[in-house]
Amino acid sequence: MLLEARRVTRDFGAFRALAEADLTVAEGEMIGLIGPNGAGKSTFFNCLAGDLAPTSGSVHFAGRDVTRAAPEAHARLGMGRTFQVPATFEDMSVLENVMVGAFLRHPGRRAAREAAEAVVERVGMADIRHARARGLGTPGRKRLEIARVLATEPKLLLLDEALAGLNPAEIVRAIELVRQIHAGGITIVIVEHIMEVILSLAQRVIVFNQGRIIASGKPADVVEEPAVVEAYLGHSLKRRPPR
Amino acid sequence: MKGRGLLYLGAAIVLVVYPLVFSGAFAERIGALVLLAAIGASAWNILGGYAGQISVGHAMFYGIGAYVPLLAYRLWELPPLAGVPAAIVLSLVLATLIGFPTFRLVGHYFSMATIAVAELIRIVVSNWDFVGGAIGLMGPATSRTVFDLSFKSSVPYYYLFLGVLAVVLGVTWQLERSRMGYYLRAIKAGERAARSLGVPVRRYKLFALLLSAAFTAVAGSLYALMIGFADPDSVFSLLVSVDMIIVAALGGAGTLAGPLVGAAILVPLREYTNSIFGGGNSGLTYILFGGIIMLIARFEPGGLMEIGRRLAALLPRAPRREVRRRAA
Numbered sequence: 001m002l003l004e005a006r007r008v009t010r011d012f013g014a015f016r017a018l019a020e021a022d023l024t025v026a027e028g029e030m031i032g033l034i035g036p037n038g039a040g041k042s043t044f045f046n047c048l049a050g051d052l053a054p055t056s057g058s059v060h061f062a063g064r065d066v067t068r069a070a071p072e073a074h075a076r077l078g079m080g081r082t083f084q085v086p087a088t089f090e091d092m093s094v095l096e097n098v099m100v101g102a103f104l105r106h107p108g109r110r111a112a113r114e115a116a117e118a119v120v121e122r123v124g125m126a127d128i129r130h131a132r133a134r135g136l137g138t139p140g141r142k143r144l145e146i147a148r149v150l151a152t153e154p155k156l157l158l159l160d161e162a163l164a165g166l167n168p169a170e171i172v173r174a175i176e177l178v179r180q181i182h183a184g185g186i187t188i189v190i191v192e193h194i195m196e197v198i199l200s201l202a203q204r205v206i207v208f209n210q211g212r213i214i215a216s217g218k219p220a221d222v223v224e225e226p227a228v229v230e231a232y233l234g235h236s237l238k239r240r241p242p243r
Numbered sequence: 244m245k246g247r248g249l250l251y252l253g254a255a256i257v258l259v260v261y262p263l264v265f266s267g268a269f270a271e272r273i274g275a276l277v278l279l280a281a282i283g284a285s286a287w288n289i290l291g292g293y294a295g296q297i298s299v300g301h302a303m304f305y306g307i308g309a310y311v312p313l314l315a316y317r318l319w320e321l322p323p324l325a326g327v328p329a330a331i332v333l334s335l336v337l338a339t340l341i342g343f344p345t346f347r348l349v350g351h352y353f354s355m356a357t358i359a360v361a362e363l364i365r366i367v368v369s370n371w372d373f374v375g376g377a378i379g380l381m382g383p384a385t386s387r388t389v390f391d392l393s394f395k396s397s398v399p400y401y402y403l404f405l406g407v408l409a410v411v412l413g414v415t416w417q418l419e420r421s422r423m424g425y426y427l428r429a430i431k432a433g434e435r436a437a438r439s440l441g442v443p444v445r446r447y448k449l450f451a452l453l454l455s456a457a458f459t460a461v462a463g464s465l466y467a468l469m470i471g472f473a474d475p476d477s478v479f480s481l482l483v484s485v486d487m488i489i490v491a492a493l494g495g496a497g498t499l500a501g502p503l504v505g506a507a508i509l510v511p512l513r514e515y516t517n518s519i520f521g522g523g524n525s526g527l528t529y530i531l532f533g534g535i536i537m538l539i540a541r542f543e544p545g546g547l548m549e550i551g552r553r554l555a556a557l558l559p560r561a562p563r564r565e566v567r568r569r570a571a
Contacts, residue, residue: 049439075441083439089432091497092425100429103422104441112422152440 001060002027002156002187003079008047008057010040017043019211020057023189025156030188032202032219034195036232039208041191042084045160048189049081050074062155075104080154084161084191086141088133088148095120095129097144101151116151123147123177139170146177150186157181159190163197175201195223195233207232246555254500258405262398271397277510278404279465283483284490284502285411286458291488292496293424294451295431296346297354299484300361304334304456306368306479308463313380313473322390323382327464331457338456342449349434358481365479379474382467392468400469407465408503411458416499418454427451431497459487482529489532492539495548504547509535 003025010018018040025031033041046052048059050071058067062077074081080101089097098116099109106112120129123143128136133144142162149157163174171194178201182188192198198205198219205222207215209231215222222228261274283305290296308330315326345356369377386393394400418424426447429437434444467473477483490509495501513528520527543549 051435051439071435071438072441072443075439081439083436087433087436089429089436091432092428096425096428100425100437100442101440103425107422109420109422112425148440 001025002029002062003048003189004060005044005048006058006060008044008054008059010043010047010052011055017211018047018054021208021213023048023206025187025189027155027187028185030182030190030201030203032198032205033189033191033208034193034198034205034232035208038210039232040211041208042160043211044208045081045158045189045191049079049158075152075154078153078155079158080149080152080156081158082142082145082149082160082162084164086138086145088136088141088144090134091132093130093132094125094136094144094147097133098147098151101148104152119147119151122180123150138165139174142166142174143177146181150181154186156187156189159188159192161191161193163192163194171197199223251500254503262401268397271401273511273514275397275401275404275469276514277506278401278408279462279469280486280490280506280510281503282404282408282411282465283459283462283487284494284506285408285415286455286462287484287487288455288491288496288498288502289415289418289427289458290448290451290455292491292498292501293418293431294427294448295497296448296451297488298357298452298455299354299481299488300357300359301455301459301487302479302481302483303337303361303364304459305463305466305483305487306364306473306475307334307337308460308465309467309473309478310368310374310380310463312464312467313382314374316382317375317380322388322392323464323468324390324392327461330460330464334456334460335453338452339449342452346445346448346452358484361479361481361484365475368479369475375474377475379472379477382471384471393471397469400465403468404465407461411461412499412503414454414458419499423447423450428497485529485532489536491546492544493535493546495546498546498548501546501548508547 001024003023005021005023007020007022008018009016009020021040021044033044035041043052047054050066050069050073053068058065060066061074061079064077066074066077089100095116098119099112102112102115102119106115120126123146125143125147128140133141136144146162159178162178163171166174175197178188178190190198190201202219204217205219206213207222207228214227214231215225223233262271265271265274287298287301290298311330311333312323312326315321315329316323341360345353348356368374374380383391383393392403426437426442429440429442430444430447438444463478466478490505491502492505493509494503494505516528516531539546
């Protein structure tokens with residue numbers, strides 16, 4: 001297994017945000033995490049990425065125990081992540097942003113620049129590589145975050161609502177990009193609210209509610225489970241009410 | 244790039260010929276003080292400007308830089324210059340000691356911690372007879388050898404400071420282009436995102452602090468060499484740190500030339516206002532400086548260099564460059 005999280009629990013004072021969540025991810029998988037707001041998805045995500053230390057439980061990545069490891073150690077091992085609210089380096093250009101990621105595997109400036117140029121080309125940002133991140137809109141920032149983390153050459157990519165705030169045309173482009181990245185051999189775990197996205201991308205879906213995993217399995221099966229319908233969807237996707 | 248290179252070359256020529264054009268004790272002294280302020284602000288800029296760690300306690304390194312050479316003279320009658328390496332080493336030790344605990348703090352908390360440490364050191368120095376207490380330390384009254392670097396004219400200091408500034412700016416330029424430069428800017432923009440990309444944030448903050456502290460100590464030593472005297476108020480006070488910050492912020496924190504631009508404006512302004520207000524009201528100068536800080540913070544946090552960059556962006560591009568860009 002590439003990633004193995006066992007009974008991960010996270011408390012904030014007396015509040016239990018995440019209770020004994022399990023996740024195993026094999027190389028090459030694409031897994032979707034869904035659930036209503038406050039369900040514990042982001043907390044779980046942050047525990048996987050090293051941003052939060054679990055109160056109890058363990059996280060193993062690439063054969064190493066990374067339960068208490070810092071985020072930079074996760075990155076070095078090959079786990080990359082994006083953020084729900086894009087955290088681009090505003091005063092740096094698109095290329096410079098990506099170079100920060102590229103320096104992880106290419107310490108020399110020239111090599112990092114070449115690697116970053118290749119990534120910028122790959123995600124379709126070559127035309128604006130000298131533009132400052134500050135001037136980009138939400139789609140550009142989301143794409144830049146993906147480019148930046150790709151430059152770290154990850155084995156596993158954690159995408160935290162990478163499609164939120166995009167219009168339908170941008171979502172189509174973003175889905176295409178995620179597919180392309182996955183086809184390139186990178187394992188992906190994606191948190192997303194847009195069910196159509198999850199259904200079209202993920203091979204396996206895990207549903208959170210009130211800090212617990214309430215269902216997991218193939219997307220088509222999971223969305224029909226009564227617990228998921230009740231907690232998250234509100235209605236079956238097969239019997240969508242008329243608009 | 245070509246235009247910027249020419250601009251830097253022009254600035255270098257102006258700096259080299261300045262004492263030849265503006266002769267006279269006042270102008271020469273102003274020139275030397277501008278360069279000294281630029282060295283101090285450039286040193287602060289590495290930590291505060293590039294890494295975004297706003298230290299308001301850099302006077303501790305400046306003060307150590309000023310005191311150790313004068314102490315070497317007082318204790319062993321060595322040329323003050325001989326104490327400069329020891330001042331740098333002591334600053335590095337202090338930077339390491341305060342770096343580990345304070346870098347756990349972020350934003351205003353870090354700034355407040357640096358103020359607290361610097362004030363603590365000022366109070367200790369003010370009450371420690373071994374280092375002259377509140378009276379301070381004196382350098383050689385007359386020049387014994389050339390190594391005392393004691394000159395009547397400000398011109399030798401001017402060129403000494405210019406050489407040191409060239410070294411500081413050269414190191415900063417190299418840093419800007421290196422992995423460390425990119426990492427520091429990423430840390431400034433967002434530590435969490437930087438860490439997620441594999442940046443060892445605390446280690447690089449510490450590197451920046453060490454480099455910044457070493458150069459600040461050198462600036463303090465140069466001050467002591469030129470003035471020949473240092474007391475707690477003149478080198479360890481909060482206003483020394485504030486000076487560095489305002490100079491860098493006005494010119495453009497996080498830019499190579501910003502501190503020099505800021506110094507070229509603020510030092511003559513300070514000397515002028517000091518002469519108007521007189522010694523008894525020198526604090527009024529800082530009211531003016533406070534106004535400048537508010538204006539920068541409100542209207543252009545990027546400083547004058549950012550305004551220059553925006554103006555340059557409005558200029559029509561050279562045709563060749565446009566063609567090259569299209570071809571790429």
